[in-house]
Amino acid sequence: MRKIKIFDTTLRDGEQSPGCSMNIHEKLEMARQLERLGVDVIEAGFPVASPEDFESVEKIAHEVQGCQIAGLCRAVRGDIDCAWEALKDHPNPLIHIFLATSDIHLEAKLHKTREEVLAQVKEMVAYAKSMCPNIEFSAEDASRSDRDYLVQVFDAAQQAGASVLNIPDTVGYATPAEMEELVRYVKAHLKHPDQAVLSVHCHNDLGMGVANSLAGMQGGADQIECTVNGIGERAGNAALEEIVMAIKTRADIYGCETGIDTRQIYRTSKLLSTVTGVPVPPNKAIVGANAFAHESGIHQHGVINNRLTYEIMSPESVGIYQNRMVLGKHSGRHAFEERLDQLGYRIPEQVLEQSFEKFKVLADRKKIVTDRDIEALISSNRYQIPEAYTLDSFVVNSGTVISATAVVKLVKDGEGKEHVARGEGPIDAAFKAIDRIVKQNFPLKNYSIQSVTEGEDALGEVVVKILKGDEIITGRGLSTDIIEASIKAYINAINKAIM
Ligand code: KIV
Ligand code: ZN
Secondary structure, eight states, X not given: OEEOEEEEOIIIIITTSTTOOOOHHHHHHHHHHHHHHTOSEEEEEOGGGOHHHHHHHHHHHHHOOSSEEEEEEESSHHHHHHHHHHHTTSSSEEEEEEEEOSHHHIIIIIOOOHHHHXXXXXXXXXXXXXXXXXXXXXXXXXXXXXXXXXXXXXXXXXXXXXSEEEEEETTSOOOHHHHHHHHHHHHHHOSSGGGSEEEEEEBOTTSOHHHHHHHHHHHTOOEEXXXXXXXXXXXXXXBHHHHHHHHHHTHHHHOEEOOOOGGGHHHHHHHHHHHHOOOOOTTOTTTSTTTTOOOSHHHHHHHHHOGGGTOSSOGGGGTOOTTOEEEOTXXXXXXXXXXXXXXXXXXXXXXXXXXXXXXXXXXXXXXXXXXXXXXXXXXXXXXXXXXXOEEEEEEEEOOSSSOEEEEEEEEETTEEEEEEEEESSHHHHHHHHHHHHHTOOOOEEEEEEEESSSSTTOOEEEEEEEXXXXXXXXXXXXXXXXXXXXXHHHHHHHHHHTO
């Protein structure tokens, strides 16, 4: 079968979208999971964009070596030097250079002629090739570019050393028929079509990112660029999980395969959502909470008789093991460790000990602890940072006829500190009481809450983002009580901010 390369740009194009920024630890953890998922390329960032971006790409290139690592650059020397500096120690690095080719971009943004852009592509691809063995060239806004000019630019990029030629639908304007035709056209008119991998990169402005990517593949693209959960600029990028499962489920039509371990899809999606605090809509294809739920009696009846009546793929094939009962309050450390092992976690002894303590507290509150609870618990416990403040206790009062008040007691260096505050609601009041204790006020940028599983005793997972200067700091908290989860998330963020 024809093999399609999956180029993941969650950490670059995805991370660029509002609310999706990640710190270096979070990016590294995502990169490790993407490696486990089996992507062919991880675009780890845009190194010249900021010192943090540079550091993340460098760190990922150092630690994640099971797939190719790419860094994005504009077609200028400074960007290329910076990307190469970040990538140079990786065994299989890729410099990804982009420059727009549509007349509207040339005139309104670049203020350059077609000849000038062509010369810049030749010069910069050759410059990058003098350092890095693998170069990808992207013609930004390719789908709105003059086709013959586009082919001319691609020929020049290939001649200068690019081995991957990417055809982005940057503004999500193309239709599937156009995208397929465009890829066919480029392939038919390139001087050396067999010496380059053609790639597509589709945005989702008209909701056609995935359809356009698959159409591009049918037109001859052997690489698809996409993001987990479809995060990305504006309406997002084509969603990795949808592309991969479409290729797998409809292999009869597409005759293609990817190297993705589809059983890692759900965990990857969940990790991204936990890390960014951006929830996955319940009706999202493949990874939404309702993607495999059968509510109507007729559907349930059909599925019980034969799953294939209403299920075109199994939840297990994407790594969803629904409500599998795992452990309870009588489970010991050995059973806990064994389950973690089966779920694929390799955790240092000290973190394991802390996770087990948290598991016992949870098992006391919840009748049944499922795999999803355990995954949430492990991910909330992941970044062990020195905890300057810990929660001792809290009391909140709120209602329709009283203003919300909170009394919070935190412990610092063995000493208890307590404050009371009033707020717009119980969470606002609790956060204000904490601000008074720590004598700092980091603006709250974002607050999100999700339930980990169904049921009255479900765990609530809260993610808060606070601002320390320009830096966004993420905190997480987990509890069956949503106010406690919120307070823990806020303290977690503050502990990181004052570290
Ligand atoms: O959408 C786009 O054109 C891009 C390029 C940098 C590949 O993200
Ligand atoms: Zn893009």
